[in-house]
Each structure stands twice: as structure tokens, then as C-alpha cells.
Amino acid sequence: MKTLIVVGSTGVIGKEIVKLLRSDYNIIEINRHSGDYQLDIQNAEAVEEAFRKIGSFDALISAGGYGKWGSLEEHSLQDFHDGLNSKLMGQVNLFMIGRKYARPDAVFLLTTGVLAHRHRVGSLSLGMINMALEYFAQGVALELTGDIKINIVSPEFTTETLAQMGEDTSTGIPAREAALLYKRALEEGKTGEIYKGWKE
Secondary structure, three states: OEEEEEEOOOOHHHHHHHHHHOOOEEEEEEEOOOEOEEOOOOOHHHHHHHHHHHOOEEEEEEOOOOOOOOOHHHOOHHHHHHHHHHHHHHHHHHHHHHOOOEEEEEEEEEEOOHHHOOOOOOOHHHHHHHHHHHHHHHHHHHHOOOOOEEEEEEEOOEHHHHHHHOOOHHHOEOHHHHHHHHHHHHHOOOOOOEEEEOOO
């Protein structure tokens, strides 16, 4: 059975990813405070140590990372830095360090979201991070040699998240549906793709 690392396995989408794929993969769960390994993905040394302990693996799904939600006036400079260090550089760390331990045909899936392409009040920091991640993954795919693959999964807001935010849930998709997008991106054999869970 192939080994799949799921980072952010306790999140709204992460939990559904684990449920969906647990019968097909040996899943290793990584979170900040729970799971098989606990680490802050923005800490490169901690990420390196976790991969060293895990050893070789076949796939990694990153569904974690923090970014500020709020208006321009609600953002401090530190809020921008926190999001860049966590959701952007945290996921860059997972790929840049993880590829040294990955098997030759491994698949890496990083998470962005609809806010990379759809502007709305509150999304300034997250949208910026998502766009940067998409550029990173597609740029990496151009340079990769061998069979390692990297893709982006860009889900719509989940109905569960919208409910937590107190917003209209009719525009979202169930987390289970988002998880299916990760399964497709994991198993389709492509690289440098952005798997969109929303309509343009």
C-alpha cells in the first residue's frame, strides 16, 4: 500500500480527504498539535526532522496553513507576514524539503483556493498567497526532472466553512466534494495543473 502524508488532516477538508483515501493509502497525519507528527510547517528545521523520521513516501497532500481573513483596515503588516510564512512558505517548505525523501514517482498536492481568482472584501492576504502558490507550483513543474509531480488543488469555499463564517452556504461545495478533487489530482498522473473546484 502506498504511503500518503496529509498535512492539515484535522481541518474541514483534511478530515474528508482522510476519510476518502484511508482504504487506499497508508496515511500519515501531520498537524500542528495532533496526528502522527506535530509540527509548524513554517519551521523548516522541524519539517526536515519530520521527513527524516517518516522516510520515503509516495504522495503528500497539504491542506493546512494560515492566512488572515479581513478587510484592508483590519490587516497589519504582521498579518501579511504571518500568512506568507505559514500558508505560502509552509507549503513551499513541504515540497522543497519533502522531495528529498519522496519516492521517484511521488505526487505533491498544494492547496490554494478560489480567492486566487475571485476578489472579495476580506480576501486580500489569502488571495495574494494563493496566487503566489499557483505560480510556484507551475514554475516548479517546468523544471522538475524525473517522475515527481506537483499540482495545485483550488477548492471553492466549503459549505461547512461558510456556515462557520455565518455566510450564505448556497455558494459553497461540501467538503466531501472538495476531497474528491484531491483524489482526482492525486491519481490522474498530471503535473503543473490547477484543479479548480469552482466555475469561472
